[in-house]
Amino acid sequence: MDLAAAQVIAAGLMLGFAGFGTAIGFGLLGGRFLESTARQPEMANVLQAKMFLIAGLLDAFSAIAVAIGLYFVFA
């Protein structure tokens, strides 16, 4: 297998795993957020700010993987 093909496969795996992990993470995060606001609606604003903070943290490492993956494919 030549290097270019290996790079494309590696990039595909990176993008795939990044998407996979983030999807699970966001599912858990959003689900728990809805659950806890249903239980305590008065906490909704505080929880929303915290949820976005964690969403950003969650996003970060998959975004790094996506950046490196796309870099491998196109540049």
Add this chain to the structure above:
Amino acid sequence: MASGETQTASEYIQHHLTNLTFGLHPENGLSFAHGAAEAKDMGFMAIHVDSMFWAILLGSIFCWVFYSAAQRASAGVPSGLQNFVEMIVEFVDNSVRDAFHRENVFVACLALTIFVWVFLMNLMDLVPVDFLPELAMALGIEYQKVVPTTDVNVTLGMSLSVFLLIIYTSIKSKGFGGFVGELTLQPFGKWFIPFNFFLEFVGLVAKPISLALRLFGNLYAGELIFILIALLPWFIQPVLSVPWAIFHILVIVLQAFIFMTLTIVYLSMAEESH
């Protein structure tokens, strides 16, 4: 992609991802680099002029706007600019109050600077990808990368400053002995010092690196996707770039907010004793 006929797609992307580098080249002397290979030859001491320029320019704009708002501040009904600045300051102030364990003016100022500065640097991502590089090209500047936070040097520089502050606050509040003790005596007590040190040291060093790479990775991925969209035929571009830009507004504010919040939390953790 105005000059697209003579470039391949990969060259176009490479061009957009190369910084304007200034440094001491072994053959050409003190000069700007023509291409990535030459920039690499310049070694460690080369400077990314474009990142520095935009970062300092945006920092000056931030200082100037906030200073002029403070100069013209009145106790009566606030004007538009004053209202806007007050809103940001209050937002940052509330975040510091929530996340930091006591009143601290220094941390509040630091948080405000980080938030607004990172936000402005991220905001450059929404400038059309070809606009400023083409403008620079017309002025005879070969490379131009306009988003400072897509340069890992900028984000690492910021996070290393935060790291030094973490160590400083830690030593200041607990003494040098307390700082070393925290690094070596937990979680398993004094008979496991090398193991404890390994665990705590990795935890300490991971803070600045994750802080920098998180910001860099998000913005780099965003910029790369904008560049890829710019490679498509012109009639498809708006369909993709507009939704991505709208989504990206969220990312821009969120990443600035996260950088700020984590700085506050890390400093708060450094000051509290366990």
